Amino acid sequence: MELVTIDDVKAAADRVREWVVRTPLLPAAWADPERPLWIKPENLQPVGAFKIRGAFNTLARLDDPVRARGVVAYSSGNHAQAVAYAARAYGVPAHIVMPEDTPTVKVEKTRSYGAEVVLCPIGKREEYADALVEKTGAVLVPPFDHPHVIAGQGTTGLEIAHDLPDVEVVLIPISGGGLASGIGTAIRAMCPNARIYGVEPELAADTTEGLAAGHRVNWSVEDRNRTIADGLRSQPSELTFAHLQKVIDGMITVTEDEMREAIRVLAHKSHLVAEPSGATTVAAYLKGAAVPGRTVAVVSGGNINPQMLAEILTA
Amino acid sequence: MELVTIDDVKAAADRVREWVVRTPLLPAAWADPERPLWIKPENLQPVGAFKIRGAFNTLARLDDPVRARGVVAYSSGNHAQAVAYAARAYGVPAHIVMPEDTPTVKVEKTRSYGAEVVLCPIGKREEYADALVEKTGAVLVPPFDHPHVIAGQGTTGLEIAHDLPDVEVVLIPISGGGLASGIGTAIRAMCPNARIYGVEPELAADTTEGLAAGHRVNWSVEDRNRTIADGLRSQPSELTFAHLQKVIDGMITVTEDEMREAIRVLAHKSHLVAEPSGATTVAAYLKGAAVPGRTVAVVSGGNINPQMLAEILTA
Incomplete structure (x- = not known):
């Protein structure tokens, strides 16, 4: 299997x-002076998450006439908004397939970027997306299972390597694995002495189990949906898992309460609003689970439901 | 009176x-596409506010043997932490005078940066600070009334001019006026067509009144203390007022509720935690009071009391 290279990531950086x-x-x-910490705040991207990096790289790689036909994505989360935002920037149509039970606020936000939202029965997202591709000639932008997406997300890692060349520990949330595959590829090449840790909720720790077993394992959707980290309920594809096997030095799992505490610390001490998925890495830092050293925690996104945020900050 | 120049600000940028x-x-x-908005998030500085820019520039300007004797500041807010942080970075002592009624959490935070905190009776801050200078030979770092402080804060404006050369409107909170004096100096020089607006709470609008009158006016401490924007309760000095007269195109005042709403918008849509003072500029943008154009809102700080933040986000 052909993996994304550092040159792919560098080329993506120019594009995005x-x-x-x-x-x-x-x-x-x-932070503990013995374990200095830097936050990489990807929650500050325009759509509130790193996802626009992969979306823009993917759109940039399309030939003009192909891109003009538009793009399709299926997502109820940050990827939907990222693809909608990138399509608007390029002035091309975006069709986003979302399950019928998606909270209205997320549908509206995606529409606010000019996308056409197509609601579908639960479990039918891919089928609907394929039909849209067939009908419109638009190109499907997958959330993580594509080299252009991985290379785009990897630009986060290039920036870390540039800003802190002697970084010793990098903490990255893992869901489908696109972000960790990309950042890991960049850090491996640019900072070969850094150790790269993936972070998962205990309640959705399929990658932790899979990397230990040496092959992907499947957790049921019901199991993975237990965590409040709604951005970390996917599982790696064959492509991202191959990257993770190559670049990840270890995994750290965090509890739901540890994520909530990390959200409080980020809000009160770093003045950042993180979603639970984004706060996992700071939770991992706070529990001291990682080996010591100059640490970067990637805070991947900030799209937390306002009511959940209020509840966590009131607790 | 000699005012800070763009060259002073550029030199400060190299130092900090x-x-x-x-x-x-x-x-x-x-944001409204007709009035695109960029946030300049100074709440993300290490102590949670722009104040470290002026503190570092002031310390850098001291001769080594003078600096080695340490620094003194009187402040219960962001300036205290900024001076403590900068002194620690330089490895010199910091003595911070704080009123006895300062919330313990702020005293502890200042101590956490290695500063010696001296508590004093209310209203005796300057007297205590002068005595400390006398006794220790340390240098007083004023919160805004000094050219080196103004030049340091102005580096914020240089960055804005560099990142958005065709900015049309810049919104800056005004308290003692150091930040607006510095940013105004930079923007006037680098982006001569931009309009520069100061923002104040209605409840502490002494500068709005003073600029209209053509001279400084005095509002009572009791009046100024009514606003929740605890970082905007100071008044310009002769030096900063002279800068403001030269660089400010207009003033906008905001209500307490408008600040609260801006805090909510910043948290939910920009994933930033702002203190009331820092949110005033976004409040000004939201009420549409400024003339249209490509707008930058300087969010000056993020040190909001956790309980107040929870209350505002729960409302």
């Missing part, structure tokens, strides 16, 4: 530079 | 670069 925010590394003044 | 976060301009995807 015009569109994505060059997020800084934020030194956490509250 | 190593220590301050190069904050990005964050495009607000939720």
Whole structure:
């Protein structure tokens, strides 16, 4: 299987530079001086998540006449908004397939970027997306299972390597594995001495189990849906799992309460609003599970339901 | 009176670069497309506020033997932490004078940066600070009334001008006026067509009144203390007022409720935690009071009391 290379990631960086925010590394003044911490705040991207990196790289790689036919994505989360946002920037149509039970606020937000939202029965997302591709000639942008998406997400890692060349520990949330595959590829090449850790909720730890077993394992959707980290309920594809096997040094799992505490710490001490998925890496740092060293925690997104945020900050 | 120049600000930028976060301009995807908005998130600085820019520039300007004797500041807010943080970075002592009624959490935070905190009776801050200077030979770092402080804060404006050269409107909170003096100086020089607006709470609008009158006016401490924007309760000095008269095109005042709403918008849509003072500029944008155009809102700080944040987000 052909894996994404550092050259792919570097080429992606040139393509997405015009569109994505060059997020800084934020030194956490509250961190243990023995284990200095920097936050990579991808929750500050325009749609509130790293996902626009992969979306823009994928759109940029399309030939003009192909891209003009538009794009299709199926997602109820950050990927939907990212593809809608990128399509609007390119002035091409976006068709986003979302399950009927998607909260209205997410549908509206996706529409606010000019996308056409197609609601579908639960479990029929891929079928509907395929039909849309067939009908419109638009191109499907998968959430993680594609080299262009992985290379785009990897640009996050290039920035980390540039800003902190002597980073020793990098903590990355893992769901479908696109972000960790991309960042891992960049860090392996640029900072060969850094250790790369994936972070998962205990309640959706399929990758932790899979990497230990040496092959992908399947957790039921019901099991994975237990975590409040709604961005971490997917599982790696064959392609991302192959990357993870190559670049991940270890896995750390965190509890639901540890994520909630990390959300509080990020809000009160780093002045950032993180969604549970995005806060997992800070939760991993706080429990001291990682080996010591100069640490970067990738906070992948900030799209938390306002009511959940209020509840967590009131607790 | 000699005012700070763009060359002073540029020189300050070289001095503080190593220590301050190069904050990005964050495009607000939720903004009115007719009035595009970028946030300058100074709440992401290590102590949660722009104040470290002025503190670092002031410390950098001291001769080594002078700096080695340490620094003194009187403040119960962001300036205290900024001076403590900068002194620690330089490895010199910091003595911070705080009123006895300062919330313990702020005292502890200042101590956490290695500063010696001296508590004093209310209203005796300057007297205590002067005595400390006398006794220790340390240098007083004023919160805004000094050219080196103004030049340091102005580096924020240089970054705005670099990142968005065709900015049309810049919104800056005004309290003692150091930040607006510095940013105004930079923007006037680099983006001569941009309009620069100061923002104040209605309940502490002494500068709005003073600029209209053509001279400083005094509001009582009791009046100014009514606003929840605890970072905006100071008044300009002769030096900062002279800068403001030169660089400010207009003033906008906001209500307490408008600040609360801006805090909610920043948390939910831009994933940033702002203190009331920092949110005033977004409040000004939201009420549409400014003239239209490509707008930058400087979010000056994020040190909001956790209980107040929870209350505002629950409302």
